[in-house]
Amino acid sequence: MAAPELTVPDLEINRRITILPLQEYYTSGHRTCQGCESALVMRYMAKVAGPRTLVTGTTGCMYVANTSYNSTPWSLPWAHTQLGSSGSSAIGTSAALKALMRKGKIPDERINVIAFCSDGGGGDMGLATLSAAMQDTRYNLLILLYDNESYANTDIQASGMTPWGAVTAFTPSGKRQRITHHRWKKNVPALLMAGHPTGRYFANTSSGFGMDLMEKVRTALDMDGPTFVQTHDPCPKGWDYDPRMSHELAVMAVECGITVLWDCLEGELRYQGISRQQVEGKLRRRPVADYLRRQGRFAHFADEDIDFFQSRIDEMWEDWILPGVLRVNQTPFGPGGSRG
């Protein structure tokens, strides 16, 4: 069976946006909010993956909003999978393709397998299957976690990746208790990187940095073996801000040092863009108050809450040997610290 002729986008992406392929494989007509950055992540992902791609998606905004009422914006083959099963669906799809190719049922060619999950589906429920997927080096797959910091589809409940103190349906702010969300956000890409030496590529990026995001997705797809990319996407519904600020907030989270642009290719950790300049001390971080004060979910914060948030971010940058990535500030070989 011959593969149908399809144009494959130029795989070499560089920092010039004007050479981006114009072809969209995730098109208009999705039922997302005004200013939805997760939809933008799907668009970037499909654009760089190209037509020879299979996508599976777990339950969440990007499932419900994109495939309801007998219509879809996807031009790629897409299948829904259960909330916690992004990892297992990716392994299964990849293994099935491998078996079909071995038996000669389909031509032996490169087919990208992407499973996406949200912060609830991947960071909370699907962590076990993500872990299993990162262990198996026989299969080529990419898991993309779009992190909008809550269970946004079901009207904003707190997830393990909701930032400290944010208002959600589960953690309202009251008169007696101002802060009811006491958990600090978990860092899934670092968690997977630290525990899975078999994973080939781990990356953290942001929807505000489209070129960085596309480069990372493309790098992951070009690798053999399991890879993982996480994106940080502002959600106008749950974060409670004017949708036109979406892009600006994503950029601001990086400028404040809350989101860190990093990747780890075969054990080599690298920082990108603004985060790299911050690590090298060439750029000062913006105060987190700029970021927090623009969002309704932090409207109840008193000055001391902002100071606490800032102190945690400062600690992450000043005390950790790998700033913003892994909390290791002391080793048997002596004290660490990013500034030496």
Place this chain on the structure above:
Amino acid sequence: MSVGAVDITYRGIFQKNLAGVITKELVKAARHEDKIGGTVQRYGDSPERNGIPAKQFSVIADDADSLRVEMTKYEPSNVVVVAVMDDTLTKGVESWAWYGVRPINLNLAPGGTLLVISRRSAEELLELIPRREYAWNLAILPGEPSFGGLWVYNDDGTDYRTMGAVSRVAGDLVSLDSLLAQAASGQDGELRAEQLREGHDSVRAYPVDAGVGAEDTYEPVEMPGWTQMREGLVIPAVPVGETNPLFKKYTTRTARPLVKFDACVKCQICYTVCPDECFIPTPEGHWDIRYESCCGCGICAQSCPVTGCIEMVDEAVFDSNEPLHGVYENNREEYEELRQDKLAKAGGPIPHYGIF
């Protein structure tokens, strides 16, 4: 045995809490007249998305049996007031669930009232609102649409002003006196009473005859039955290069981006940051906008590095969803005139704060 309903049509999430306050308080006030009522959020609007039109109803009845019958319906049958929280919704409503674009007054009972919060005149609004086969009333409550968030409520009195206006246009459903009695039992009673009276007194009503208004282009959507669906819930993918034909987003907009092509530096940032894939390339290197897909989030206007190149303009002054670059290609002066005309009608662009 009589039953009537108030339909609150609003912008999803932005006005969700506002609609919730109005529907609940109307029902509570009706209890002061020994009536019984309930509120219902239309199931098809859930989960709500930012800006997408949604509906909540308060159903008020004389006795419990007729209320029970009415509450089992997907949409109440006798809608005596449709309260529109944002005047751009009068162009049509396509909810999150797919029914096609429906006229704003589709379910309005004959002789009912369409209450719009607007700064526009009745003539301007009737250019947007489709005609009906029966007579109805158009009521205008002067004011700006009140937009809040999911967590932060915009407490600007729009809720109680609207309730006051409802008591004026549908006094037999719920009267101003019962609303005042209900407001007095809660917090800030005096302020609420003032807002109720202000809304009651400032609303203006215009009778609209049968056949008056814009052309009604609505065709009921045929939903596929289960026998017509493909096995295994399979949906055909969108052919490459096309868009989803079954869902257009333009009724989500309160404002639309209008491009000054002469100022464009062809940087492509608008195309890159658009979450709805609206921008289409032109041979000259400009980026045209497919308005059918645009939900009016304003990220393009916010990200454009040139001041005054992409501007967000009030949706109500536009009558077409066709892309505009064709006009520019034919005649640049004509396009500039069109742009200035729309800007003047809308009272200037909606201000934004550039990030560059």
